[in-house]
Amino acid sequence: MATTSTKPSVSFIGLGAMGFGMATHLVKQGYRVTGFDVWEPTLSRFVAAGGLSASTPASAVRDSPLCVVMVATAAQADSVLFSGDAPAAAALPQGAILLLCSTVPCAYVQGLATRLRPDVRLADCPVSGGAARAADGTLSIMAGGSEEALSAAMELLRELADPAKLYVVAGGVGAGSNMKMCHQVLAAVQILAASEGMGFAARLLGSPATTLPRARDAVLGSPESWAWMFENRVPRMLEKEGLGVPVASALTIIVKDAGIITSEARRRGFATPMTSVAEQVYFAGVGRGWGADDDSSMIRLYTEGEGKVGPVSATDYDDEGKLKLVLALLKGIYLCAAAEAIAFAKRCQLDLDQVYELCVNAAGGSTVFKNVGPEMMKLCRGEALVALEGGESLGDLERQLQEAVAEAQRLKVPVFLGSQALSLIRLALQHAPTNVEKLPRAAVTTLWGL
């Protein structure tokens, strides 16, 4: 309090893994930050880190022109703003800026805009990047809102974001949430894909302790089967199937994000077959009581069959052949995830170039998205399909994926996402003009009825 900071004071509601890092980063940058969280020990830690604490949302926000809400769900946001004990909305000072950084449905944040006092300005600015980047002030942030709201929020957003990863998303309140949601299509599918790919590898190759590191290296070293989520989740999987490490991201978190995608898709009558299958598999995990476990531990669903499925008649592939199947499975999944994310972004009227730039460098990134995404976007803009001059066709990829799914069938190991990707690619081929051998891989996007 001895410093006479020229920086505005900030209230911060929600000091979980992400919020605590963001709020303490602001403290380090010289902001006077008043925090609130329902969990008392976090508040004490925050005070020890130089923050101020409040005992209710209302008392936290009362004296600050800027209020950041970083709780886990829309229901929690609604509670701290409107319905809980001493809620914040009515206590916001005249002309306050409310930054909602939680991942919530577009419909929720748009509704919120109509429920706040007219003098309060809302910035819809979900974040991405994990706890370490939150604490470093190098998050990805997708900000939507009126020009006035965004310009008033910009100083604070610049403190929290990596300058290269602060995206102003055109379309007003809701657009930031839509951008995050379309990115999460990739995240929701690819988190499970890491478990499915490694689980399939474990059943194919046997002796997981020695073979899984090799499978990981094969995937990470391959030209087109890399994905950020795979690289991030697999090290945790290698520690007792995700149960031998502290929980970095609980299964319930991605279940929540998948639910935002599928419920928004329902509202728009849009099909999300990849995310929907992933969501059902996540529910199966939650039903086992795994909700609080690290999401990488979903690999258990694939490995548990070892020795329990009765006789199997595996093909006589050598180890290199087996690893190729794993690569093909992942490549097929990533292709369909990319198509679903881009087609959904188009439906949400997002700027596709911005979607690409954001996703390719974020947790949803994959080599397939990077390579095929631009052509998918052309199709979404109504450009005609261009016959393939060389390289891998959609038919080529179908054959590789088919070989992987067929071998999984022989081993009686589920490959929910790989099987779904194969169905979607086949449906797209069945709709395609005659010469499917010249059909580029991006053509799978046409299944969404562009």
Added chain:
Amino acid sequence: MATTSTKPSVSFIGLGAMGFGMATHLVKQGYRVTGFDVWEPTLSRFVAAGGLSASTPASAVRDSPLCVVMVATAAQADSVLFSGDAPAAAALPQGAILLLCSTVPCAYVQGLATRLRPDVRLADCPVSGGAARAADGTLSIMAGGSEEALSAAMELLRELADPAKLYVVAGGVGAGSNMKMCHQVLAAVQILAASEGMGFAARLLGSPATTLPRARDAVLGSPESWAWMFENRVPRMLEKEGLGVPVASALTIIVKDAGIITSEARRRGFATPMTSVAEQVYFAGVGRGWGADDDSSMIRLYTEGEGKVGPVSATDYDDEGKLKLVLALLKGIYLCAAAEAIAFAKRCQLDLDQVYELCVNAAGGSTVFKNVGPEMMKLCRGEALVALEGGESLGDLERQLQEAVAEAQRLKVPVFLGSQALSLIRLALQHAPTNVEKLPRAAVTTLWGL
């Protein structure tokens, strides 16, 4: 042996639940039947029932002009015919008729035709109907083969089949297996649908012991949510989730049939998104070690989440409203199963009228198939879509199904098939001409690129 039967002598390989009933029925009808099975106690029972026993396939077939093979899989058929101990094929008498009654892939039986001695005539005649009808001689039989082979096999087929359910399927060897396979699309999806519908009901309504019988009654009494598999499987589910009754049909059996469908679909580049999802879920059950359990016990996968999924925010439906969701879920699944079966039958060049007649009266039957199937077949024949004059549109059904899937999401109960059906219906709507409100439900079939 005192009787001087004019009936030909028959060899019978494979005296399992189905084969034993069929073979003893033939004995009762006055045939001299020589049986073979790898399981010795069955052979003794067969002798006690008036049959003769052989110690190898070769010795069983040596003296009979007719040979029935009723083993469980193509691999078993191949072993008894060609590769096992004293195999049968080489020992068949000159001009013998081989009736392959096992459910096998079309590709297998077509390959078999080329491997037999030219004088041996092959009838491809898979059966359906369960052990009781096998023993009564009232099976459904789908027979393909040359005119000569079928006419030579006909007397025996008539003994085994219900006269109204003996189908000669045009197209030669392989056509019978294709017909059975297309029927099994309905079976594979609808066996799991029974578990999914009842599992969803259990989580919606709570107190399964009292509420599941009500849910069953609601489904069976509804105008369009009835299916033969539901009526057949649910009584077993009500006995300790399918574990309190003798195994009537082990999970591994439908896993095998699903595998025939998806592997034949792969061979033809055809998409089977409903069967493929069902197959993956079955693999998840097999991976739990449930392969030998009754298939109705798959309900466990849906009910086990009760109390384990954390807080849920269920909608405040009354019981009638909840039951409506269950009906909508099943109706949506049956619609997509019907579309997949009929589109696949078209791809297999089967006579669609015959497919309809067979399926509507068999274990794959459902009210939705009965009501919507004829219009799906018209679309498959290239007739134009006719705008709806009244009744339920595809959009109407989408909304009902969506409500069910959304509530399942709130309860965190997986609905793999319902969610898949919703994705497929939405993809079809995204491809549809503009006025989707007048789109008949049969239009979902167009997703298969007719």
